[in-house]
Amino acid sequence: MKVLENQLIVIFGASGDLTKRKLIPALFELFRKKLLPSGYAILGVSRTLLNTGQFREKMIGELQVNSGDQSGITGEITAFSDLLHYISIETADPGSFSKVKEKILELEGTYQTNGNCIFYLSTPPGLYESIATGLSSQALNIHQSGWRRIIVEKPFGSNLSSAKKLNNHLLKCFHEDQIYRIDHYLGKETVQNVMVTRFSNGIFEPLWNRNYVHHIEITSAENIGVEGRGGYYDKSGALRDMVQNHLLQLVTLVAMEPPTQIHSLAIRNETLKVLQSVRPIDMQEVEKQVIRGQYTSSTMRGKKYNSYREEPGVGHDSRTETYVALKLFIDNWRWGGVPFYIRTGKYLPTKVTELVIHFKPTPHRLFCFDSGRFNSDNQLVIRIQPDEGILLKFGMKVPGSGFSVQDVNMDFHYADLSQDALPEAYQRLLLDCMQGDATLFTRGDAIEQSWKIVDPVLSAWDSNPDIPIYGYPAGTWGPQQADILIEEPDMTWRYPCKNLTDDGIYCEL
Ligand code: BG6
16 A cells, blocks of 8 residues: 555535544544554534534544444544544535635644645535535645545436536536545445456456356345435435446446456446446336336334335325336447346345356256256356355255256355455545545546436436336335346346345345
8 A cells, every 4th residue: 555645634514424424434444544644634514513622522422332332442532533623614605615725724734734635525416516616716626736636425416417517517627537436336345356356267257258147137235215315315216326326336347348457547448338338228118128116115023114105305106216127238249148137226125235147057958956947057146245255056966866956055255354344435435535546436437428328217217107116015025027127937036135145045124
């Protein structure tokens, strides 16, 4: 790791949820691991009227709750809180940015940060443009000797045209190489490991193409509802919230060509090419290629779950999808004709994110499997979370006379590699930005390309009220109509469990 230069981070939206749940805990962990530079300060900026002391108190409280009774932690939290500062401004008013400049100049002097500064936009997205304008109006977007970077949280736009507008606006205030569009999935160790699995091993890559792969399945299931975020979620829905960003990122990593080197430009060029090769979904085909659902009330193990429409902030007749399943094709030499099945949903039976490579069956069928099938069902499961690891499924002879064959699982669990807990995605991404490494951030052209993929679906849903939205009881695997996406006989979605190797059995909500 490069030695980090002294620097400042300015968090807009500092009184919000993301700051207390993710950003401050991630920065605290970096502090504990002694990864922050000797001159480092965190400036929280938000509309909420607080002073630095009150902000520190709030963050200390959150960190204490998160860290339970780990010994010695209180001292570390107190030492960390000395780095925290706060000002309140009218964020929507670019005129109030002189106050931000004044405070930055003061902190630069105290912490010797030489002008190096990251601006983190963690506000509602409607404020991104006015913050960028406010920063450039005070010439905070550039610095003669140090560097200035801006991290932009998701959602980055709500469709192609708004994403383009935001990109254009940001590019008037910052250069592309100063802009870090964050997608926390790219900060997950196991997501980065997709590239390592593919490109550091000779055994997988020869099979990783249309000659051997039957289809690819990507699931990101959550066993929670919208958790008080109904106001935001109802305007977003699963396609915008999960597919346009996180799941398309997973598609790019599983489908990309080997980059020429592990370098931001080379990797981002390859991932962009995948997005450019995704076959556009015809608006007339949306009903067949994309299934949407919304959770309805249910009772599981004696506990009642409200329907989505009963959630605070959600319209009683909302047609926002809390589940989506879709079929995509990537029209290039490697993947021509291989379907990619993608699904995500709230209130599914368990929390799990995984990529599954389903291999083609043997060309000649010699054995009958115990399951009654004649096909091998070779799968490579890359488990992103939880119980992170890899599972390979293949047929083995059952001991005894004859040739009875059974599917067996060979598994590797990340936990066996290191006792250390996997670092939170935000730790990795913040550290990368501090070092100026944009590899795990999304480039503007890739964001626009991913909106091009989902835009026809959004437009079809908007313009054609006859496209159904299916109800599914909270705690089930989504609407049954999603099964017809997988057209192959005898093939279904996988039903993964929280534990990697327990797939196919009943999972609790
Ligand atoms: C966020 C979405 O980006 O990702 C949430 O807005 C979702 O709705 C979350 O719950 C899922 O992230 P993870 O890391 O828990 O899979």
